[in-house]
Amino acid sequence: MTTIGEALVAQLSERGVDCVFGIPGVHTIELYRGLATSGIRHITPRHEQGAGFMADGYARVSGKPGVAFVITGPGLTNTLTAMGQARADSVPMLVVSGVNTLPSLGQGQGHLHELPDQRALARTVVLVSERVETADELAPMLARVFAPFSSGRPGPTHLEIPLDVAGTPYTAEPQARSETAPPSPSANQIAEAAALLSQSKAPLILAGGGARRAGAALRRLAEKLGAPVVQTVNARGIMFEHPLGVPASPSLQAVRSLIAQSDVVLAVGTELGPTDYDMYATGTMPQMQTMIRVDLCAEQLARHPAKLSIQGDATSAMDALNAVIDGSAAPDGAKRAAKARREAFEEIGPEMRVLCDVLAEVRTTVRGAIMVGDSAQPIYAGNLYYDHDRPGGWFNAATGFGALGYGIPAAIGAAVAAPDTPVICIAGDGGAQFSLPELMCAVKENLSICFMIWNNHGYQEIATSMQDAGVSVVGCDPTPPDFAAVAQSCDLPFWRCGPEPDAVAEALRAATDTGGPTLIEIQAQPYLRQ
Template identity: 65%
Template sequence: MTDPVKTIGETLVDGLKARDVSCVFGIPGVHTVELYRGLAASGIRHVTPRHEQGAGFMADGYARVSGKPGVAFVITGPGLTNTLTPMAQARADSVPMLVVSGANAQSSLGKGMGHLHELPDQHALAQTVALTSQHVAKAEELEPALNKAFSPFSSGRPGPTHIQIPLDVAGSAATGLSAPKVTEAPPVEVALVQQAARLLAAAKHPVILAGGGAKRAGEALRALAERLDAPVVQTANARGLMYQHPLGVPASPSLKAVRSLIEGADVVLALGSEFGPTDYDMYATGEWPQMQQLIRVDICDQQLDRHAAALPIRAEAAGFAAELLAALPAECAGSGGEARATETRAAAFEEIGADYRGQVALLGAMREAMPGSLMVGDSTQPIYAGNLFYDHDRPGGWFNAATGYGALGYAIPAAIGAAIAAPNRPVICIVGDGGAQFSLPEVMTAVDENLSITFVIWNNQGYREIATSMEDVGVAVIGCDPTPPSFAATARSFGIPHVSVTTDPADVATAIAKNLGQGPRIVEVTAPGFTPAEE
C-alpha cells in the first residue's frame, strides 16, 4: 500500500519541522485551512493570539530569546496587513521571523473583483517590508521558497521573510522535499583579523561598542575587553553582556558622557551595531560621535557601506570576537580602561536626571526581585530610562520596542513569545497604560498557555512622555490622556491576580517577588499624582 500523496500545505509543515521549527503563532482562517491540515499531527506547537499583530510580536519575542526564527501563520489580506507592523519591527531590530500567509485564488489576483480579503497586490505589499517574499504558485516552487526564506537566518543580517500560498494551491498535491540547505556566512579573512589585532594591540585608549548583533558573544567579548583594557559601551539590545563588569558601560551612546568616552578613544571596535539614531542620536541633534579609527564588524555588507570605517569587516560578531582574541598578544598597550569606564558610568547616570534615575532604581529593584529574568518592554517611561542607562543581569534579557521601529503594543505579545521560548525563565513585561491598551487582550493567550509572566503596567493615565514633548516645544497638549481601564477589574475578568503598588522600588520588588501561583499576573505601578481606577 502506497503512502497517500501529501498536499502543499502538509508538505510546508514538514519543511518547517525539518528546519527545527517547534512553535507557530497564528489565527486560523478560511484562507489558511489547508496550511493547518498537517499541523496537528506534526508535533509543532500552535499558539493562538487574539490579533495577527499579536502573532507577529509573539514570533519576534520568541526569536529573540530562542535564537530560532519565529513563525506566524496568517490569513490573506487583513491577516497579512495586520502583521506588517511586527515585520517592520523585526526588520529594524534584525530579528529572524517567517510569516506564512494565504493568498487569494490565482485566477483572481490583481483583478479587483471584490473577493474576500482581496488586495491589489499582496505580494508586492509584503516585499516592501520582508527581506524576501516568495509566491508559491505550484508544487515545485515550495522547496526553493523555503530555502530562500530561511537563508537570511543563517548567512546574513536576519529579519522578516514571507511565503504566500494561494488558497487554490495549498490543497493541491505536493512533491517531496529534499533535506534543508544550510547557508553559512563566508569565513572571515585571516588578514583582516590580523590587521584589526595589530590596530587594537597598539591602541592606548581603545573602546568597544557592542550592539544587538553581539548579544551571543558574551564570553569572548568580556575576555577581549579585559585583554585590551577597553570599556565596552552596550546599546539597548546588548545590555547584560557585561553585567557589573568594571569595564562595562551600560549606557546609551546618545549621552554626552558616553560620546566623550568614544571620542577620546584612539581605536574604536564596533561589534554588531547598526549605528541607528535611536541608539546613537536619540535626541535628534544630528551630531554623531567622532571616532579617530573605527573597526566595524557586521554580518551585513550593506550596513558596512552606510558608515565610513577605517577597517570594515563582514563577519558574525561572536565568531569574530573569538578569532580576534586568539590573534591578540598576551599584553596590549591599553591602559586606564576601568577608570575611564567608571568615570563614564558615573557621569552618564548623573546626566539622565533625577526622574530617570528613579526609574532606573525601579528597574534594578525588579531585577533583584526576579534574578535572571527576561525584561520585555514597550515605549514607556521606565523603558526609556533603562535604554539610556540600565545594567541587566543576563545577555539578551533586556529588549523592547522603544528603539528602531518603535511600535507600541509590542511588549505584551513579545513577552508571551519570550516565555514560550524559555519556559523556565521568569519574564517581566513592562508596559505603560497607554501602550497596554494596544494589545491588552493578548494577556488571555498567556492565560491559555499558563505562562508565568509578570505584566508590570506603569500607569500614569495617558501618554505622559508625549505630553511632555509637546509642552517642551510650546504645543498645546491634546490627545495624550486616553482613559485607562480598571486594571484590577481587567485582571479579575482574565482570572489572574492583580497587585497595585506605588513607585517605591521596595514596594515594587515585594510585589514582583510575591508568590501568586502559576500563570500570569498584573502588577500595576501607579505614577506619582495619579490614582488607579477603582474596580
C-alpha cells in the same frame, strides 16, 4: 495523499520550527491540515499583530526564527507593524500567509480579503517575499525565505500560498537541503584589526544587538585590550557588573566623551542608528578617531565609513581576534569605564535615576529574568542607563521602529521560548491598551509572566515633548481601564502598588510566587497637563 499545506508544515518541522503563532481563517485552513500531528505547538493570539510580536519575542530568546501563520489581506496587513519592528531590530521572523486563488490575483474582482498586490505590500518591509504556485516550488521557496536567517543580517521574510494551491497534492521529489553559512571574517582583515587594537592606548568596544550572543568572546577580548564596552539597548546584559562595562546610551554626553577620547573603536554588530546614538536628535553622531566595524551585512557596513570593515558574525570575529591578540591591556580601561558610568548616571537626571532604581530593584527581586518592554517611562530610563543580569534578557520597542503594543505579546513569545525562565513585561497604560486582549493568551497557555503596567494615565513622553515645543497638549490622555477589573476578567492574580522601588519589589515578590501569569498595576504620578 499529502497536500502542499501538509508538506509545508512537515518541512518547517524539519527545519527546527517547534512553535507557530497564528489565527486560522478560511484562507489558511489547508496549512493547518497537518499541524495537529506535526509536533509543532500552535499559539493563538487575539490579533495578527500580536502573532507577529509573539514571533519576535520568541526569536529573540530562542535564537531561532519566529513563525506566524496569518490569512491573506487583513491578516497580513495586521502583521506588517510587527514585521517592521523585526526588520528594525534584525529579528528572524517568517510570516506565512494565504492569498487568493492564482487566476484571481491582480484582477480586482472583489474577492474576500483581496489586495491589489499582496507581495508588493510585504516587500516594503520584508527581506524576501515568495509565492508557492506548484509542489516543485515549495522546497526551493522555503530555502529562499530561510536563507537570510543564517547567511546575513536577519529580519522578517514572507511566504504566501494561494488558496487553490495549499490543498493540492504534494508530488515533488525529495530534495537535499543545504544550509547557507554566514560569511567568515577575512584572515587578513582580522590581522589588520588586531594590529590596530594591539597598538591602541585607549581602545573602546561598541556592542550592538548583533553581539548579544557573542558575550563570552567579547568579554575576553575586552579584558585582553583593557577596553571599556559601551552597550546599546539590545546588547545589555553581556557585561553585567563587569568593571569594563558601560551599560549606558551612546547618546549621552558622558558616553560620547568616552568614545571621542578613544583612539581605536571596535563597533560590533551595531548599525550606529540614531535611536541609539542620537536619541536627542542633535543631528550629530559620537566622534570616533579610528573605527573598526564588524557586521554580518555588507550593505550595513557600507552605510558608515570606517578605517576597516569586516563582514562576518560577531562570535567568529571575536574568536578570531582573541586567537591572534596576546593581550597588552590598556591600564586605565576600568577607570575610564567607571568614570563614564558615574557621569552618565548623573547626566540622566533625578527622575530617570529613580526609575533606574526601580528597574534595579526588579532585577534583584527576580534574578535572571527576561525583561520585555513597551514604550513606558521605566523603559526609557533603562534604555538610557541600565545593566541587566542576563545576556539578551533586556529588549523593548522603545527604540528603532518604536511600535506601541509590543510588550505584552513579545513577552508571551519570550515565555514560550524559555518556559523555565521568569519573564517580566513592563508596559505603560497607553501602550498596554494596544494589546490588552493578549493577556488571555498568556492565561490560556499558563505562562510564567508578570505583566507590570506603569499607569501614569496617558502618553507622558509625548505630552512632555509637546510641552517642551510650546504646543498645547492634545490627545495624550486616553483614559486607562480599571486594571483590577481587567485582571479579574482574565482570571489573573492582581496587585496594585506605588512607584517606589520597595513597593514594586514587594508586589513583584508576591506575584512571582504564584507561578503563572500575573498583573501588577504601578500607580505612577500622572503627567501635568497644561
